[in-house]
Amino acid sequence: MRRDSPHAPSLSSKVLSYVALVAWGAVVLFPIYWLIVTSLKEPIDVFEGPKYLPWIDFNPSPHAWNYVFGTLGPSIAHAYRNTVVVALASSLLTLLLGTMAAYGLTRFTYRPRVGLILGFIGCVLLAVGLSVLEVPWQLSLVIALALYGVVVQTLGKRFQRALSNNDIAFWMISNRILPPVVVVIPLYVLYQQVGLLDTPVALILTYTATNLPIAVWLMRDYFSSIPLELEECAQIDGAGRFRIFGSIVLPLALPGIVATFLLVLVFAWNEYLVALFLSKANAQTMPLMVSAMSGTRGTEWWYMSVVILIMILPVIVLAILLERYIQRGLLVGAVKG
Numbered sequence: 413m414r415r416d417s418p419h420a421p422s423l424s425s426k427v428l429s430y431v432a433l434v435a436w437g438a439v440v441l442f443p444i445y446w447l448i449v450t451s452l453k454e455p456i457d458v459f460e461g462p463k464y465l466p467w468i469d470f471n472p473s474p475h476a477w478n479y480v481f482g483t484l485g486p487s488i489a490h491a492y493r494n495t496v497v498v499a500l501a502s503s504l505l506t507l508l509l510g511t512m513a514a515y516g517l518t519r520f521t522y523r524p525r526v527g528l529i530l531g532f533i534g535c536v537l538l539a540v541g542l543s544v545l546e547v548p549w550q551l552s553l554v555i556a557l558a559l560y561g562v563v564v565q566t567l568g569k570r571f572q573r574a575l576s577n578n579d580i581a582f583w584m585i586s587n588r589i590l591p592p593v594v595v596v597i598p599l600y601v602l603y604q605q606v607g608l609l610d611t612p613v614a615l616i617l618t619y620t621a622t623n624l625p626i627a628v629w630l631m632r633d634y635f636s637s638i639p640l641e642l643e644e645c646a647q648i649d650g651a652g653r654f655r656i657f658g659s660i661v662l663p664l665a666l667p668g669i670v671a672t673f674l675l676v677l678v679f680a681w682n683e684y685l686v687a688l689f690l691s692k693a694n695a696q697t698m699p700l701m702v703s704a705m706s707g708t709r710g711t712e713w714w715y716m717s718v719v720i721l722i723m724i725l726p727v728i729v730l731a732i733l734l735e736r737y738i739q740r741g742l743l744v745g746a747v748k749g
Contacts, residue, residue, distance in 0.1 A: 444724075447720055448717075448721065449463075449464065450713055450714055451476050451477065451714060451717035451718045451721060452466060452472040452474070453470060453472075453473065453476070453714055454470075455712075455714060475714070476714040476715050476717065479715060480715060480718040480719060480722075487701065488701065488719065490696065491697055491698050492698060492722070492723075494612055494691075494696060494697050495681060495697045495698045495699075495723075496726075497616075498612050498616055498619065498695075498697060499619075499677055499680040499681045501612075501616045502615070502616045502617075502619035502620045502623070502676075503619075503623075503673055503676045503677040503680055505616065505620045506619070506624050506627050506676050507627055507672060507673050509620070509624055510624050510626075510627025510631055511627070511631050511662075511665075511669065513584075513624075513628045514627070514628045514629075514632040514635055515631070515635050515657060515661065517577045517580060517581055517628070517632050518577075518632055518635040519635070519640075519643075521577065522575075522577055522580060523574040523575070524574060524575050524580075525574050525575075526573045526574065527570060529575070531563035531564065532560060534563075535556040535560040535563070536556065538556050538559065539552045539553055539556035540552075542555065542556075581628065581632055584625040585626075585628075587625050588622075588625050588626065592685050592686055593685060596685065596686055596689045596690070599614075599618060599686075600689050600690060603690060609690065610690070610691050610692045610693070610694045610695050611694065612695050614690050614695070615686065615687060615690060615691060615697070618686050618690065619680045619683060619686070622679075622683075622686070623679050623680065626672075626675065626676060626679070627672050627676055630672045631665070631668055631669070631672055633668075634672075635661065635665060635668075638661060638664050638665065642660055642664075643656050646659075646660055666737065667737045670734050670737035674734060677727070678727055681698075681723075681727055683699065684699040684700070684703070687699060688700060688703075698719070698723045702716060702720060705719065
């Protein structure tokens, strides 16, 4: 058979490609299939050894599903509601702040002086130290602000070196290098002092601060790919900066926004370590619920399979629905001329 184009793959290449894709798809989807099969087993079917085929190796049973939605129903509903609220709220807040910050880093020039930054950090540490010494926080804040004003007018001007937009962006993404376990204890003490421990608000604020660098980094690359001439033409026509951002930039950046939102949502949805330290019964999320089902009698895999399926199903459905946006958003910075 003659090929239409010299660059078109041959029949054997197509067959090998499809075989490889099917094999890889089976490997990727097998854990989900195993969860579904395990959720339909009785405990004795799990303990007797691996059984893969319903109605052949074992008889399917809704035992695990009835137990999860019956006995564990209120606890699952509470944890699921917390997960949805915390993940959606933190993802939307991260996307809002990250989008605006990324746009500012690509369209405006910032030259903060190193001296002013170091002076600000020193004043913040001073305010924290005074609070530790039981000085009222209002007085500590006033002292720190007054001292920072003195630093700005004196020492700050002596440091001529300034940072660039790239330095700011790198500093933001470098915060992800810090292991979460390093900051979780200070966060625990902070939220305990302000009365936010074991509340969804604490998780929302923490997840927003944790995922914000990722949102800024991804959206910064996407905004850089949008031609600046479009905004300049709008400015000539009399459009303001906010009008340009809302009517021109955001619609063009929709694939990147969707891809960033889904990525941040997955991080917040599956987060375990921070939720373990900052929440108990009131703000418990689904990852903690799955972990709590591992008791002293051994892991009850049939129940855990049901809970895991319930947990991952919304994210999978959302990824399928937004697939075309995700592909364009994640590949925007893969090739640059």
